[in-house]
Amino acid sequence: MKKLMIGNEAIARGAWESGVKVVCSYPGTPSTEITEFCAKYPEMNCQWAPNEKVAVETSFGAAMAGARALSCMKHVGVNVAADPLFTAAYTGVNAGLVIAAADDPFMHSSQNEQDTRMIARSAHIPVLEPADSQECLEFTKLAFDLSEQYDTPVFLRLTTRLAHSRSPVEAGERKEKPLREYEKNPGKYVMMPGMARKRHLAVEAREKKMTLDADSMPVNRVEMRDKKLGVVCAGVVYQYVREALPDASVLKLGLSYPLPEQMIRSFAAQVDQLVVVEELEPVFERDIRNMGIRVSGKDKTGLQGELSAAKVRQLFGGGAPVPQEPALTGRPPALCPGCPHRATFFAMKKLNLTVFGDIGCYTLSALPPIGMMDSTLCMGASVGMAFGAEKARGKEFSRKTVAVLGDSTFIHSGITPLIDAVYGGASTTTVILDNRITGMTGHQQNPASGKNILGEPAPQLNLEALCEAIGATVRVCDPHDLKQFTQILKEETQADHVSVVIARRPCVLLDKRKKEPCHIDACHNCGACMKLGCPALIKTEKGVVIDRTLCVGCGLCKQVCPFNAIQGGEA
Amino acid sequence: MKKTNIIIVGVGGQGILLTSKILGYLALDMGEGVKVSEVHGMSQRGGSVITHVRIGDDVHSPLVDPGEADYVLSFEMLEALRAEYFLREGGVLISNTQQILPMPVITGSAQYPDKMPETKNAVLLDALSLAEEAGSARAVNIVLLGVLARFMEWPQEKWESAIEACVPPKTLETNLRAFRAGLKG
Numbered sequence: 001m002k003k004l005m006i007g008n009e010a011i012a013r014g015a016w017e018s019g020v021k022v023v024c025s026y027p028g029t030p031s032t033e034i035t036e037f038c039a040k041y042p043e044m045n046c047q048w049a050p051n052e053k054v055a056v057e058t059s060f061g062a063a064m065a066g067a068r069a070l071s072c073m074k075h076v077g078v079n080v081a082a083d084p085l086f087t088a089a090y091t092g093v094n095a096g097l098v099i100a101a102a103d104d105p106f107m108h109s110s111q112n113e114q115d116t117r118m119i120a121r122s123a124h125i126p127v128l129e130p131a132d133s134q135e136c137l138e139f140t141k142l143a144f145d146l147s148e149q150y151d152t153p154v155f156l157r158l159t160t161r162l163a164h165s166r167s168p169v170e171a172g173e174r175k176e177k178p179l180r181e182y183e184k185n186p187g188k189y190v191m192m193p194g195m196a197r198k199r200h201l202a203v204e205a206r207e208k209k210m211t212l213d214a215d216s217m218p219v220n221r222v223e224m225r226d227k228k229l230g231v232v233c234a235g236v237v238y239q240y241v242r243e244a245l246p247d248a249s250v251l252k253l254g255l256s257y258p259l260p261e262q263m264i265r266s267f268a269a270q271v272d273q274l275v276v277v278e279e280l281e282p283v284f285e286r287d288i289r290n291m292g293i294r295v296s297g298k299d300k301t302g303l304q305g306e307l308s309a310a311k312v313r314q315l316f317g318g319g320a321p322v323p324q325e326p327a328l329t330g331r332p333p334a335l336c337p338g339c340p341h342r343a344t345f346f347a348m349k350k351l352n353l354t355v356f357g358d359i360g361c362y363t364l365s366a367l368p369p370i371g372m373m374d375s376t377l378c379m380g381a382s383v384g385m386a387f388g389a390e391k392a393r394g395k396e397f398s399r400k401t402v403a404v405l406g407d408s409t410f411i412h413s414g415i416t417p418l419i420d421a422v423y424g425g426a427s428t429t430t431v432i433l434d435n436r437i438t439g440m441t442g443h444q445q446n447p448a449s450g451k452n453i454l455g456e457p458a459p460q461l462n463l464e465a466l467c468e469a470i471g472a473t474v475r476v477c478d479p480h481d482l483k484q485f486t487q488i489l490k491e492e493t494q495a496d497h498v499s500v501v502i503a504r505r506p507c508v509l510l511d512k513r514k515k516e517p518c519h520i521d522a523c524h525n526c527g528a529c530m531k532l533g534c535p536a537l538i539k540t541e542k543g544v545v546i547d548r549t550l551c552v553g554c555g556l557c558k559q560v561c562p563f564n565a566i567q568g569g570e571a
Numbered sequence: 572m573k574k575t576n577i578i579i580v581g582v583g584g585q586g587i588l589l590t591s592k593i594l595g596y597l598a599l600d601m602g603e604g605v606k607v608s609e610v611h612g613m614s615q616r617g618g619s620v621i622t623h624v625r626i627g628d629d630v631h632s633p634l635v636d637p638g639e640a641d642y643v644l645s646f647e648m649l650e651a652l653r654a655e656y657f658l659r660e661g662g663v664l665i666s667n668t669q670q671i672l673p674m675p676v677i678t679g680s681a682q683y684p685d686k687m688p689e690t691k692n693a694v695l696l697d698a699l700s701l702a703e704e705a706g707s708a709r710a711v712n713i714v715l716l717g718v719l720a721r722f723m724e725w726p727q728e729k730w731e732s733a734i735e736a737c738v739p740p741k742t743l744e745t746n747l748r749a750f751r752a753g754l755k756g
Contacts, residue, residue, distance in 0.1 A: 004595045004605065029611055108610055132606075165633035166595050166607035236633070243631040310636035323637040323656050328649065329681040331673035333583060333618030364616060369678045442611065530678060535617055538677055549708060 002168040007158060010133040010169050011100055012037030014140025015070045018096070019177030020044055022062035024055040026412065027441040028074030029109035030163040031102035035072050036444075039453045043174065046453050048444050051379075051412040052077035056084045056099065060153075063097035064189065066180035068144055072100040075114050076378065080413070085153060086123045090199040091189050092151035092206075095180045096144035099125075102158040105279040106306040109160075109440075111359065111376060113304065115280040116157050120257050124203050126210060127155040127257040128219065129234040133167040139254065142219065150206055157256065159279065161236045161306065211258040219254025222267050229316070230271030232264065232284055232295075237307055241277055244313035259287050268293045275300075275316060279307050335364050337536040338508035338552035341433055343479035344404075345372040346532060346560070347486040348431075353402050353493065356382040356389070358414075360406040361440045362433055369533045373404070380405060380413030386428040387421045395427050399494050402501075403430045408438040408446040411461065415470070422471040422498045429492045429499045430472070432463060435507040443510065467500040479503040480570070482559045508552060515553030518546050518569040529557040529566070572603055574627030576635040577719070580654040581646030582671050583617045586712035589737060590644070591622040593716065597733035598626045601725055608633040617674075619650055642722065643690075644715050646698070647671050655688055664690040665718045667698035667711055694718055701752040707742070710749035717753020727754065 005013065011034045015023065023046040025035040039046040049055035052073045059069035073081060078101050085099065104110040120127045126146060130139040136158075143154040187195050214220060226247040233241050234253040241250060251267045253259065268274045268288075276285040276297035288295045300315040301307060313319030335342050345365040348355055349372050357363060357373040358381050366373035375385060382403035390398040405414050410432050421428050438444040445451045450460035467474045475492060479485045485503065492499035517536075523543025530539055536550035537557060546557075546566075553569035577594065581587045591607050598605035608623040623635045637656050643664045645651035651666035658664060666688065675681035688695070696718065702710040713734065720730050731747060738746045 002599060004592075004599050004607070006609070033611075160610070161608060161633055164609045164611055166592075166605075166609070167633070168599055168605065239631040239633065308634050308636055309632040310639075325637075325653060326656060328653050328684055329673060329675055331582065331617075331619040331649065332675075333616035334674045336616060361616065367674070368680065369674075533674065533678065535674065535677065538672060539679055 002170050004166045005133045005169045006033065006164055006166050007130070007133050007136040007162040008033035008164070009037045010136035011140050011156065012041070013169070013171050014137040015098075016041045016044060017137070017172050017174050018141045018144040019068055019175050020070050020144070021067035022059060022069040023047070023072070024049050024058040024069070025072040026050070026052045026055050026077055027438050027444040028077050028102070029441055030104060030160040031072045031074045031077070031100060031158070032441045032444065033163075034100055035453070038070070048446060048453050050447060052081040053083060056081040056088070059097055060084055060088050060093070063093040063095045064182070066095050066182050068096045068177055070098050070100065073102070074110065075101060075103045075116050076110065076112065077101070078116055078119055082119065082123070085125065087191050088153050089124045090191055090196055090203055092202070093147055093153060094182065095177070096147035097153045098140065098143040098147060098156055099153060100156045100158065102160070102163050103280065104160050106160070111378065113280055115283060116155060117256060117283045118281055120155050120157070121283070124207055125153050125155050126150070126255065127157050128254060129157050129256045130162065130254070131235055131238045131252070132162070133165070133169045135254070136162065137169055137171065139219065150210055152206060157235070159236055165236070207258055211261060214255050214258055214260035215262045217255055217260070220260045220263055221252050221254070222263065223250045223252065224270065225249045227270055228272045230267055230274045231316070232267070232274070232276045232288065233278065234284070237277055237279060240307050240309045240312045243309035244319070245317050253284070256284070259284070261291060264288055264291065265293065268295070277301060277307065277312055277316065332367055333364060334367070334533065334535055335361065336508055337534055337550050338511070338554035340435055340479050340503065340505035340508065341365060342370070342532055342534065343482055343485065343556050344431065344433060344503045345370050347479065347482060347489055348372050348402060350486055351490055351493070353400055354389075354397075356385040356401070356403045358382045358405045358409050359440070360409060360433070362404065362406065369531055379409040380417065383414050383421065383428070383430050384417035386430070387417065387424060387426045390426055390428055395496065398427050398429070401429070402489070402493060403428060405430070405432060406439070407432060407434040407436060407448045407463065410463070411447055415466070418467065418472060418498070418500070419470050426498050427496045429489075429501065431489070431501045431503055434463060434502050434504040437507050437510060439507050439509075443507070463502055472498045472500045474500045474502065476502040476504055478505050480505055480554065480556060482556070508554065515570050516568045517548045517551035517553050518555060518557060518566050519548075520544055520546055520566050522563075522565050524563045524565065526562060528560050528562055532557060532560065572627060574625070574630065576640045577624040577626070577642045577644060578635050578640045578654055578657045579622045579624065579644045580650040581620055582650065583620050585620075585646045586709065587620045587622055587646065590712045590716055591624050593733050593737045594624045596736055597725065597729060600729060600733060604628045604630050606630050606633040619653065621654065642719060644719055646711055646715065649673065649684060651688055652684060652686065655690055658690055661692065662690070663722060664688055664693040665715055666693065666695050667715060668695050669697070669699045669711070698753070702749050705748035705752050706745035707749075710745055713746045713749040714753040717750040718756070720750070720754050721756065
């Protein structure tokens with residue numbers, strides 16, 4: 001019987017059916033659920049890695065040792081994993097190695113709109129692009145077969161609308177894959193210059209062969225209809241094209257790198273006008289133009305955001321302009337009531353600090369009324385940036401500056417810059433927002449959680465001992481002890497050494513302690529609590545009221561009320 | 572079945588994903604083609620959330636285009652106003668009358684809009700009270716699903732078995748009461 005699955009669930013199913021043994025990933029929207037669904041199959045050993053580079057290295061090790069392996073990440077995670085990936089393209093694999101990379105056109109949950117198809121081209125790694133959940137399952141299986149057949153890692157490229165859309169899937173059964181023989185083969189796996197030069201030739205030969213084979217791969221297909229307009233497309237965009245231009249002829253690319261050159265040439269020759277409809281970069285369009293074929297597309301679609309059937313109809317089918325969302329008061333996401341980050345950033349605001357940040361729920365503190373983040377670049381960036389700012393503006397600047405990052409992003413890529421700051425004689429202050437979980441992506445365990453992906457007990461990383469070993473002065477404090485936390489922050493920013501302040505309090509969504517909501521008796525309407533930006537506090541003409549359905553009783557507002565007008569909640 | 576497009580909107584945390592999951596499950600159970608598009612991640616922290624449900628045999632795109640929705644199911648008034656432009660001529664708006672203040676209104680930098688939906692075919696109801704009567708304020712989504720069921724031609728027991736398949740067993744009784752409250756009106 002068919003089951004409705006999001007694309008990510010179907011990929012997990014496809015991995016399971018392919019006989020995958022090892023899955024190693026770092027969470028990132030919109031890729032996270034693939035690994036979570038994988039973890040439901042006991043035949044696959046699944047783990048959250050500290051970052052995408054480690055994830056790919058682990059999967060690569062498993063594949064080289066003979067087991068099929070999968071790593072999943074969002075598009076920017078591919079940057080972190082790029083180092084092992086680019087060279088894995090030279091060595092090739094032994095058992096199949098697949099990288100599921102999820103792009104995020106329109107940046108629903110991302111900091112940029114980079115296009116994995118571009119990275120794949122510079123890394124010489126083939127790309128498969130499914131167009132619905134059924135194809136997610138089938139293409140995952142194909143990806144493992146191609147990986148072994150052509151001895152290369154393979155990208156499975158998704159976009160948000162594929163990863164997070166449900167459509168019916170006919171699932172199959174698992175086919176166990178016995179371990180492939182492991183053979184010592186330095187010429188293939190030790191990439192010193194002499195060996196790597198030979199392997200680079202192998203990459204070139206493989207790509208040439210795959211380009212020829214692509215013409216006859218069933219995942220690339222031509223659907224001839226009216227010959228006036230021929231559309232080349234892939235992924236979920238294919239669905240938009242079919243809906244918007246039902247009469248147009250379509251070349252649907254399943255293998256979107258390397259491209260099936262002869263198939264494209266013959267398709268182009270049969271249609272009056274050839275267009276490419278693609279989101280993000282003009283990747284297909286440039287490749288096709290480089291074949292000497294007349295083609296257009298990006299002149300209409302642009303580089304930004306998502307397409308839709310309505311947009312494709314408007315741009316290529318003479319449809320009416322797509323109605324726009326009315327301009328109404330926005331509803332940006334906000335830190336949850338009781339979120340420990342609120343107190344942390346409130347203390348920083350009190351001290352008027354410059355805050356270098358990174359990626360997590362706490363990035364929301366850049367928005368009013370807290371408005372306390374000066375930068376968000378990538379995970380772990382804050383620590384090195386604070387050191388760089390000190391190099392530029394001196395230690396006086398460092399006394400009013402903090403680097404902020406989460407427990408998960410510190411482990412991801414904040415450790416090495418901390419070593420660098422100590423080594424370089426800096427006096428920076430790093431605040432680790434230690435809520436014991438990877439929060440933004442929906443609560444994935446990390447090495448500081450003390451639990452593994454299955455929720456079973458696991459060795460817990462001791463952040464204090466780690467930072468002390470690096471040579472930093474470490475202070476630990478619950479930010480909801482606002483007075484003490486502010487004092488510690490003040491002392492450590494002033495100090496002339498590298499400090500780490502661990503703001504430790506579990507994510508409120510995981511805090512099972514039941515607390516009475518707070519209530520206000522005689523509000524003076526001074527507005528002090530409103531500076532917290534808590535969604536449970538509502539300003540009225542008669543004073544602030546507390547929404548009891550939202551308040552979790554964290555008591556932070558009690559601490560900032562100068563008139564002691566707030567009662568209840570945490571003592 | 573004729574192609575049916577449904578937009579579900581509300582505020583992160585109101586159970587929007589669960590609602591679209593139930594609808595998807597039900598459509599599949601009724602032998603229909605179906606696609607559902609969700610948004611996870613950043614937008615779930617109290618921000619606006621929208622899911623698209625498309626039912627019918629030749630559905631390609633997982634997204635409902637503006638002006639093509641048969642139903643907009645809204646869990647909150649401001650979100651109803653924001654999503655109204657998805658409705659086709661003659662489409663139906665079903666909305667909870669509850670107002671949840673967004674952060675810019677809470678901090679006083681913006682006003683909660685003082686207007687009503689323009690849609691002629693609108694069912695506006697206090698789903699929060701009905702949900703509370705059913706046993707939980709969190710069942711607003713299922714109350715609204717009950718209202719939607721008045722307009723769709725599927726039998727009540729199919730709706731209820733879809734709810735049973737998708738909600739946590741502990742909450743089933745409450746959710747069934749909430750569904751029936753919405754269905755009855």
